Amino acid sequence: MEKTFIMVKPDGVQRNLVGEIVSRFEAKGFQLVGAKLKHIPTELAEQHYGEHKEKPFFGELVDFITSGPVFAMVWQGENVVKTARNMMGKTNPGEAAPGTIRGDFGLTVGKNVIHGSDSLESAEREINLFFNEEDVLLYDKQD
Numbered sequence: 001m002e003k004t005f006i007m008v009k010p011d012g013v014q015r016n017l018v019g020e021i022v023s024r025f026e027a028k029g030f031q032l033v034g035a036k037l038k039h040i041p042t043e044l045a046e047q048h049y050g051e052h053k054e055k056p057f058f059g060e061l062v063d064f065i066t067s068g069p070v071f072a073m074v075w076q077g078e079n080v081v082k083t084a085r086n087m088m089g090k091t092n093p094g095e096a097a098p099g100t101i102r103g104d105f106g107l108t109v110g111k112n113v114i115h116g117s118d119s120l121e122s123a124e125r126e127i128n129l130f131f132n133e134e135d136v137l138l139y140d141k142q143d
């Protein structure tokens with residue numbers, strides 16, 4: 001079954017949005033199979049955001065994501081990578097549609113509350129960066 005990596009960023013944790021965000025994915029019907037509150041070390045932040053290394057905002061991005069705890073999760077379900085991206089809305093909260101997580105709660109392109117993997121390949125890479133195999137639990141979900 002498809003899995004994706006979702007992370008409530010430090011602004012979302014500070015603003016008590018963890019429960020709201022978990023609720024949205026639960027209500028949609030996805031299954032939570034891994035979760036941890038974590039203060040990201042700089043090295044891990046640089047690895048996670050490696051594809052943005054040359055971008056002018058890279059330093060700012062790493063500073064922000066390491067500025068306080070994040071809530072890292074693995075969600076499982078059919079087509080979860082793409083559906084989760086749709087539920088999050090566009091990266092820039094100013095362009096994110098109302099009803100999406102960033103559209104409803106995001107403030108700026110940096111402080112945009114949530115990160116979600118953009119492809120199956122990213123999901124696998126990001127899950128492996130943040131979770132040990134034994135921390136992702138596979139259990140039967142009753143309908």
Ligand code: CMP
Nearest residue numbers: 057060061091109110111112114115116
């Ligand atoms: P995320 O989905 O976590 O992936 C990369 C992040 O870079 C993105 O969300 C934004 O929060 C951040 N980002 C993109 N553009 C900018 C920018 N111009 N300034 C600061 N952060 C940015």
